[in-house]
Amino acid sequence: MKFGNFEAKNHIFMAPIKTALATPKTGFITDEQIRYYEKRAKGGVGTIILEPIAVLSSGKEHPKQTMLNTDEHIEGLKKLVDTLHKYETKLIVHLNHAGRAANPKASGEVLAPSSIKCPSTGQIPEELTVQQIDEIINAFKENALRAQKAGADGIEIQFGHGYLVHQFYSERLNKRTDEYGKDKLKFVRDLLIEITKVIEIPIFIRISGSEFVEGGITNEDLSKILALAEEFGVSAVHVGWGNACDSAPWYYNHMSLPLDVMDEKLREIRKLTSLPIIAAGRMYKNERYKYLVEEKVVDGVVLGRQLIVDPEFPKKIISNSNDYIRCGSCLQGCLGNVKAGKPVGCIANPEVHVEFNGKATSKKKVAIIGGGPAGLFTGLYLKKKGYDVTIFERNNYLGGQWVLAYRAPGKLSMKDTLDDLIRKAEKELNIKLNTEVSVETFKKEKFDVIIVATGAKPFVPPIKGLENYITGFDFFEGKKVTGEKVLIIGGGLIGLEVAEALVIQGKKVTVVEALDSIGRGMEIVASKLFQKNYAPKIDVYTNTLVKEIKDKEVIVEKDGKEFSLGVFDEIIVTAGTRPESQIYEKLVSEFDNVYLVGDAMKVGQIIDAAQEALELSEKI
The missing domain is CATH 3.20.20.70 (Aldolase class I)
Incomplete structure (x- = not known):
């Protein structure tokens, strides 16, 4: 050239x-x-x-x-x-x-x-x-x-x-x-x-x-x-x-x-x-x-x-x-x-400016429970060390919450990264889909290391009268919202992505957030786009708690005062997530060398899961 x-x-x-x-x-x-x-x-x-x-x-x-x-x-x-x-x-x-x-x-x-x-x-x-x-x-x-x-x-x-x-x-x-x-x-x-x-x-x-x-x-x-x-x-x-x-x-x-x-x-x-x-x-x-x-x-x-x-x-x-x-x-x-003042990073490459230091002294047989980002990255790094890795995934697909992430408006490009990661994993790892595991699974087949990467599940706050609702996970998994007036409980990343999708559908959306601001976890440019394109079309209540649902009427509390937000056709709960680690508690009492990684350990984002996968893989 x-x-x-x-x-x-x-x-x-x-x-x-x-x-x-x-x-x-x-x-x-x-x-x-x-x-x-x-x-x-x-x-x-x-x-x-x-x-x-x-x-x-x-x-x-x-x-x-x-x-x-x-x-x-x-x-x-x-x-x-x-x-x-x-x-x-x-x-x-x-x-x-x-x-x-x-x-x-x-x-x-x-x-x-x-x-x-x-x-x-x-x-x-x-x-x-x-x-x-x-x-x-x-x-x-x-x-x-x-x-x-x-x-x-x-x-x-x-x-x-x-x-x-x-x-x-x-x-x-x-x-x-x-x-x-x-x-x-x-x-x-x-x-x-x-x-x-x-x-x-x-x-x-x-x-x-x-x-x-x-x-x-x-x-x-x-x-x-x-x-x-x-x-x-x-x-x-x-x-x-x-x-x-x-x-x-x-x-x-x-x-x-x-x-x-x-x-x-x-x-x-x-x-x-x-x-x-x-x-x-x-x-x-x-x-x-x-x-x-x-x-x-x-x-x-x-x-x-x-x-x-x-x-x-x-x-x-x-x-x-x-x-x-x-x-x-x-x-x-x-x-x-x-x-944020940190060195350049990447959600799909924790080695941007460092090298993976994993050196294996012997070959190990590793089981990973969960095929989301943390499980996939950990599996690929351990394979790089020469280990024999099997991923057990209860769903019929790999990707975990990443599959939901790219279904939000304007985020389809993230599917490219996941598709490539899955292709690589399918080529290099033993993968068992549609597979639920238990303590008995690992008594029957011996593994040197068991890693729990089961991710997180939606948190639903204990609100009086809250019965007919779906979660943000449900929404991005395809559950339809037929009503016109929709309440979203929780204004973090998932809540605002649900709100964007509903505004595009022409719904009347209200977001209630307990903290003093919305958009926690939202990337900075996406946040600016949200503020410009969607925020003016959404009713937002910060520092506000949902106290009770009476039939379809929503009662909230703000600054010590209770009042009604009115009647809503649908309620979507996006009040955060909690680690899903029950299987870890059972396994750790039965086996040595059981580890947690990703959201199953501490709820974070994909970039956190990838970094934790690298660090754990270096140790094992």
């Missing part, structure tokens, strides 16, 4: 996804970070676009963001470059300044072309002075020079996604009255002039194909940027989506968003420039990485989260193997962890 003066072993790129693996505040590249990228290089990716480097502290988005703002940072970057080159994998250094999207907890200040609020952070930036603009342009140049000195194969400048460069050329975000406001392209032009003066390695730019906001970037705007890119000898254009401040679901490419909109937009952009185009945005979904290249819509594909869940995905698709795990685009471990 050759783009101008850039050449790589294949047309697969890794997207610049934040890892939170650099040193806090100083942003030095760590050995853990190098191992993380090395694993992806081993997996066959042709080019890695490094996670975003903030050219100045004022442009940082999180405290562990990678930096290249001093000469002392060059050594760590060179070590990373040299490591990736062992696998003939190229490294492009991605340079950015967040502008109004900066996080003041990391940046100390928020600066932008104009003082326009960033909705996703709530921050109102200070307007940049001309001197500060000069400092930022110089910082881009100095960072690019350090990347070149470290041996990087190219640099990429963030021109899109609502970050600083984008803010300057946006009519919507640049309200300046000076020369940078009268000529919206002046900052872009000045930046390219300064960088191309000193940089000899290839230059990429990253743009937003669309912001998906009113008054956002148009094809006419893009054509001007692309013309400048051609004029200054840019090697390729990297197309992403959305705006970090105004359209976060598109920026992170949430699983509920349509694919065809992006495909159509890419076809339009293809007509705007002769430069090579690489594109991101769930390229693994429906094998878009194939047809968009074959149709010459794009010249290269950019994979982000897909290389987090399965670092060897490039090798596998190049060899026409389907032995991969696809990303479900849930954002729980990648975005969720980093936003």
Whole structure:
């Protein structure tokens, strides 16, 4: 693959996804970070676009963001470059300044072309002075020079996604009255002039194909940027989506968003420039990485989260193997962890930045009771150790609550991940479906280890008169709600997913939650989508307890006062779950080496089950 003066072993790129693996505040590249990228290089990716480097502290988005703002940072970057080159994998250094999207907890200040609020952070930036603009342009140049000195194969400048460069050329975000406001392209032009003066390695730019906001970037705007890119000898254009401040679901490419909109937009952009185009945005979904290249819509594909869940995905698709795990685009471990200040993670790959240390000294025969996420992950890790593993599952299918999770609105992509995990388990493990076990089962057949992964069951609070109801589990298992007016008891993740589904069906929905807020456990982008699309159509009562059901009338208590919510046709209970571990209590009194894992031990999410599976498997 050759783009101008850039050449790589294949047309697969890794997207610049934040890892939170650099040193806090100083942003030095760590050995853990190098191992993380090395694993992806081993997996066959042709080019890695490094996670975003903030050219100045004022442009940082999180405290562990990678930096290249001093000469002392060059050594760590060179070590990373040299490591990736062992696998003939190229490294492009991605340079950015967040502008109004900066996080003041990391940046100390928020600066932008104009003082326009960033909705996703709530921050109102200070307007940049001309001197500060000069400092930022110089910082881009100095960072690019350090990347070149470290041996990087190219640099990429963030021109899109609502970050600083984008803010300057946006009519919507640049309200300046000076020369940078009268000529919206002046900052872009000045930046390219300064960088191309000193940089000899290839230059990429990253743009937003669309912001998906009113008054956002148009094809006419893009054509001007692309013309400048051609004029200054840019090697390729990297197309992403959305705006970090105004359209976060598109920026992170949430699983509920349509694919065809992006495909159509890419076809339009293809007509705007002769430069090579690489594109991101769930390229693994429906094998878009194939047809968009074959149709010459794009010249290269950019994979982000897909290389987090399965670092060897490039090798596998190049060899026409389907032995991969696809990303479900849930954002729980990648975005969720980093936003929480933790290293990047994944619900289906607890080895994102660590290695499984399981070393078996002898072969063991293991029984796992339960074929949900915890059972499947534990089984696969123990198989990796060379153990003989049998999974006993009482249902006629594998997956446990994961099967219910993807039935919620907009979450069907999570089925891809589960399907791939099940396919792998069926190939590698002994699986017995429709099988109830007891103490007698294990007296008849001897196992060295028994693992209980029986998950959790719905909790139904003791409410006077609560008789005719279904649970959230029942709802997603297919039980119909025929009434028009529906009460949901419990406003956690499952409760709100049920509420979304019912709103789509046209039902009148009321949610009662005992705590002071709703949406516990809901991933951050899904929560924003819920607040925008569904919350206005739902009646929500927080700090409220359901005290009694009289026939179909619901009596609640709030702030010490009881009152009626009225009559409801249906009641759905989503008041949380409790571990289902009765079989463990029986087994542990009869056998040694009996363990609990997943929700059967402590109720959590899929990412917790996968992590616990890895840790337990290392011990056994």
